Amino acid sequence: MPSPRPHTIRPRSSALLARSLAYLALVSGIAGCSSAAQTPQTSRATGSSAGYPAPRRPVSDIVAPRWTDERIRDRQGEATRVFAHLELTPGMAVADIGAGDGYYVARLVPVLGDSGVIYGQDVRDDYLGLLRNRARRAGWRNVQIVLGTEDDPRLPAAAVDVALMIHMYHEIAQPFALLARLSTSMRPGGRLAILDREAPTDAHGTPITLLTCELRAVGYEPLSRIEMEPGEYLAVFRAPAAAPSPEDIARRLRAARCD
Numbered sequence: 001m002p003s004p005r006p007h008t009i010r011p012r013s014s015a016l017l018a019r020s021l022a023y024l025a026l027v028s029g030i031a032g033c034s035s036a037a038q039t040p041q042t043s044r045a046t047g048s049s050a051g052y053p054a055p056r057r058p059v060s061d062i063v064a065p066r067w068t069d070e071r072i073r074d075r076q077g078e079a080t081r082v083f084a085h086l087e088l089t090p091g092m093a094v095a096d097i098g099a100g101d102g103y104y105v106a107r108l109v110p111v112l113g114d115s116g117v118i119y120g121q122d123v124r125d126d127y128l129g130l131l132r133n134r135a136r137r138a139g140w141r142n143v144q145i146v147l148g149t150e151d152d153p154r155l156p157a158a159a160v161d162v163a164l165m166i167h168m169y170h171e172i173a174q175p176f177a178l179l180a181r182l183s184t185s186m187r188p189g190g191r192l193a194i195l196d197r198e199a200p201t202d203a204h205g206t207p208i209t210l211l212t213c214e215l216r217a218v219g220y221e222p223l224s225r226i227e228m229e230p231g232e233y234l235a236v237f238r239a240p241a242a243a244p245s246p247e248d249i250a251r252r253l254r255a256a257r258c259d
Helices: 013-033 070-076 078-086 103-112 125-138 175-183 208-217 246-256
Strands: 093-097 117-122 143-147 160-166 186-197 221-227 232-238
Touching: 070 078, 078 103, 078 160, 078 186, 078 221, 078 232, 093 103, 103 117, 103 125, 103 160, 117 125, 125 143, 175 186, 175 208, 175 246, 186 208, 208 221, 208 232, 208 246
Parallel strands: 093 117, 093 160, 117 143, 160 186
Antiparallel strands: 186 232, 221 232
């Protein structure tokens, strides 16, 4: 897979302001189908999970089952660019972690074909209800819907070629436990692709330096990174061959000082 040289993302304040305003409008408009919809600049407390360390930085609230309007994302070519960079092909197994109401799931179906598998995963069953209805109406046969938890994606073992985390890493209350358990669901050489904003984690973003530091602590190795929209990046990591212990993760975090 081609690996573009990593580069520094340069946020453009006017573009980010426009996207933030659009996001706030989305959250207000989608409140009818999401009981959790609220102002996005909020965070929630986290605790430890089965000995895994908790993040030492804010965690954003889950506020809506989608990032922004699907037509806008399609005009920007978001999913197309993500899929091209990842070189997705028919027959692959791809997990959309935090699938919401299914923007990426819908676009993965024709790319992976009948021989592929798509895991639409989320921790919100009400969001997955929207995805179930969408899958039923569309007649998708290669989609499996999975209800996970804050610390476990609950995906099958050694089943996933590529996992996606689209505009949601900053919402994971137990990232180290979830990443460790996700690694056991990855096939050899499996990749994790994270699309996020260069913004604080309590403002629905994750600085790339923080993201890389946290993933390295769980054994994920950076492969490539490209800029998406201004102030947004897609970062790709190779999953570890074996999940590190909670003690190893905590030791690496102390040494790296990710916070």
